[in-house]
Amino acid sequence: MKLRIRFTKHGTARFIGHLDTQRYFQKLNRRAGINVVYSEGFSPHQKMSFAMPLSVGYESDGEYFDMEVKDAASSEAVISSMNANSAEGIRVTGCVMLPEGSVNAMASVRAADYLVRLKSCVADESDITGAVESFNASESFIVKKENKKAAKRNKGKHRAGGEESPAFTEIDLKSFVYELRYDNSENGIFMKVSAGSADNIKPELVIGSLMPKDASVFTPSDLMITRKELYTDGMTPLIDAGRVF
Numbered sequence: 001m002k003l004r005i006r007f008t009k010h011g012t013a014r015f016i017g018h019l020d021t022q023r024y025f026q027k028l029n030r031r032a033g034i035n036v037v038y039s040e041g042f043s044p045h046q047k048m049s050f051a052m053p054l055s056v057g058y059e060s061d062g063e064y065f066d067m068e069v070k071d072a073a074s075s076e077a078v079i080s081s082m083n084a085n086s087a088e089g090i091r092v093t094g095c096v097m098l099p100e101g102s103v104n105a106m107a108s109v110r111a112a113d114y115l116v117r118l119k120s121c122v123a124d125e126s127d128i129t130g131a132v133e134s135f136n137a138s139e140s141f142i143v144k145k146e147n148k149k150a151a152k153r154n155k156g157k158h159r160a161g162g163e164e165s166p167a168f169t170e171i172d173l174k175s176f177v178y179e180l181r182y183d184n185s186e187n188g189i190f191m192k193v194s195a196g197s198a199d200n201i202k203p204e205l206v207i208g209s210l211m212p213k214d215a216s217v218f219t220p221s222d223l224m225i226t227r228k229e230l231y232t233d234g235m236t237p238l239i240d241a242g243r244v245f
Contacts, residue, residue: 006094013089018053051105096242112195113228117188131210
């Protein structure tokens with residue numbers, strides 16, 4: 001049976017990178033007595049598939065991974081045993097059984113919700129709300145987005161003396177930002193953006209594009225970013241792909 005796990009990362013856990021997060025849950029499964037299926041071959045490993053990696057420094061209310069298990073008593077039992085053995089800052093909040101043939105978590109992601117809080121030194125609240133209103137009122141919003149694949153190719157071409165590809169591409173941000181608003185209750189900017197392997201929009205790109213030209217140049221430490229949810233097709237949260245058992 002295949003399970004999808006939803007978990008949160010807060011506090012100091014936000015500084016744990018993606019690979020270390022994977023290793024953490026492998027160890028947690030053993031401590032919690034989860035009967036995970038292992039791959040066959042020379043170097044067996046737990047059959048797990050994580051959704052879109054979370055950038056170091058981000059907090060999250062909606063992280064996911066799938067794992068194949070031999071058996072499990074119930075969703076509640078899995079959540080309880082994992083949380084009883086989990087470290088501070090990481091909490092399992094959901095567990096569902098996926099139907100046979102389900103697409104794995106990583107390949108399922110189509111969109112993500114983020115909440116971004118900015119330090120007051122970056123821009124005034126009035127400037128931020130005005131920028132959000134201006135974005136929502138515009139028909140198009142052209143920005144330059146880094147082309148990481150081209151940048152990697154250019155490193156090799158530069159050494160070989162070949163012709164380099166453009167490191168940045170122009171995109172219409174309006175096509176990839178599905179919702180943008182200033183959330184007074186959270187004192188931050190809420191955004192629903194395209195996510196996944198095809199068209200992944202980082203919240204820093206949106207914030208940087210919104211900032212007034214005379215605003216202070218911000219660094220990652222000026223932003224507190226929380227990923228709120230990940231969605232699959234039809235803006236369905238990943239947890240809704242399965243059922244509680």
